[in-house]
Amino acid sequence: MNKPAKIFKALGDETRLRLANLLLQTDREICVCEMVDALELPQYQISKHLTILKNAGILQASRKGTWVYYRLDDESSPFWRDFLKVLGRHLKQQAFVDDAAKLRQRLALRQNGQCVVGFVAATAIKNKFRTKKAAKNL
Amino acid sequence: MNKPAKIFKALGDETRLRLANLLLQTDREICVCEMVDALELPQYQISKHLTILKNAGILQASRKGTWVYYRLDDESSPFWRDFLKVLGRHLKQQAFVDDAAKLRQRLALRQNGQCVVGFVAATAIKNKFRTKKAAKNL
DNA sequence: ATTTTATATGCTTGAAATCGCATATAAGCA
DNA sequence: TGCTTATATGCGATTTCAAGCATATAAAAT
Numbered sequence: 388m389n390k391p392a393k394i395f396k397a398l399g400d401e402t403r404l405r406l407a408n409l410l411l412q413t414d415r416e417i418c419v420c421e422m423v424d425a426l427e428l429p430q431y432q433i434s435k436h437l438t439i440l441k442n443a444g445i446l447q448a449s450r451k452g453t454w455v456y457y458r459l460d461d462e463s464s465p466f467w468r469d470f471l472k473v474l475g476r477h478l479k480q481q482a483f484v485d486d487a488a489k490l491r492q493r494l495a496l497r498q499n500g501q502c503v504v505g506f507v508a509a510t511a512i513k514n515k516f517r518t519k520k521a522a523k524n525l
Numbered sequence: 526m527n528k529p530a531k532i533f534k535a536l537g538d539e540t541r542l543r544l545a546n547l548l549l550q551t552d553r554e555i556c557v558c559e560m561v562d563a564l565e566l567p568q569y570q571i572s573k574h575l576t577i578l579k580n581a582g583i584l585q586a587s588r589k590g591t592w593v594y595y596r597l598d599d600e601s602s603p604f605w606r607d608f609l610k611v612l613g614r615h616l617k618q619q620a621f622v623d624d625a626a627k628l629r630q631r632l633a634l635r636q637n638g639q640c641v642v643g644f645v646a647a648t649a650i651k652n653k654f655r656t657k658k659a660a661k662n663l
Numbered sequence: 664a665t666t667t668t669a670t671a672t673g674c675t676t677g678a679a680a681t682c683g684c685a686t687a688t689a690a691g692c693a
Numbered sequence: 694t695g696c697t698t699a700t701a702t703g704c705g706a707t708t709t710c711a712a713g714c715a716t717a718t719a720a721a722a723t
Contacts, residue, residue, distance in 0.1 A: 396537025404530045434671055453669045453720050466615045477604045480527055557700060572701055591690050591699045
């Protein structure tokens with residue numbers, strides 16, 4: 388598949404568009420657990436969809452210790468970078484706005500601009516990947 | 526599915542993107558058989574994909590006698606109209622040029638700006654919907 | 664070293680999308 | 694009316710895709 392079709396296909400999924408939205412609204416690197424908390428979806432889903440977005444050339448990943456941060460691919464063509472910027476400004480539907488709000492709350496937990504906690508309560512339970520640390524916070 | 530995801534999904538298919546490209550490059554109404562000849566794909570495929578694009582709110586159809594013409598949906602939001610325009614300019618620089626060239630050849634067969642023939646030779650054979658009129662031209 | 668935590672991935676299942684073919688519908692024409 | 698042509702659509706077969714669950718990997722912490 389050529390690149391444009393691949394990019395559209397990647398964005399043609401509700402969850403992946405929500406993920407892209409998170410990055411478009413904040414314009415910085417976001418780590419996986421932060422997205423898990425923002426969208427309240429199981430961790431494996433987030434991971435898989437991020438992989439698809441990455442393979443489409445929309446995102447890049449970089450590991451920092453245990454955490455993996457994703458950002459918009461800054462090596463993609465100017466056209467697609469601009470396109471995504473403009474798209475970000477037009478995702479005004481409530482769902483997208485809510486996601487972004489929840490992400491901002493979650494980002495408040497950072498220290499020195501770094502993510503320092505995994506996913507928390509509600510999502511953790513849903514994931515059954517609930518950590519002991521998160522359990523204590525219940 | 527929300528609208529943006531729906532539109533992206535529709536464009537996330539090679540054939541449908543090629544169809545959209547035809548309309549973007551010529552910026553006028555194109556009828557089904559002309560697209561069949563431009564893309565050299567079976568008529569039923571073209572029809573089905575056009576329906577999907579129409580349902581996504583990207584295209585509009587209008588029948589004129591036996592022929593059905595498709596055009597970009599001019600009732601869609603300003604954002605999506607602009608977006609498609611910009612996309613068209615981008616696709617022009619990439620592949621998709623051959624399709625557009627073939628379409629232009631095909632459009633040369635029009636009379637008074639109207640399509641007056643069905644699909645012709647090569648494509649017609651592939652379709653097994655070969656008309657007697659087209660057969661004579663072989 | 665062992666355990667804990669963050670992230671990724673293999674596998675199965677069900678749903679959805681696509682294709683190919685046949686045929687239906689709609690409209691013009693003899 | 695009956696035939697021809699343009700377009701659409703129903704259906705079965707095949708493929709693609711996402712969800713769900715379990716588990717693997719990678720890196721820290723104890």
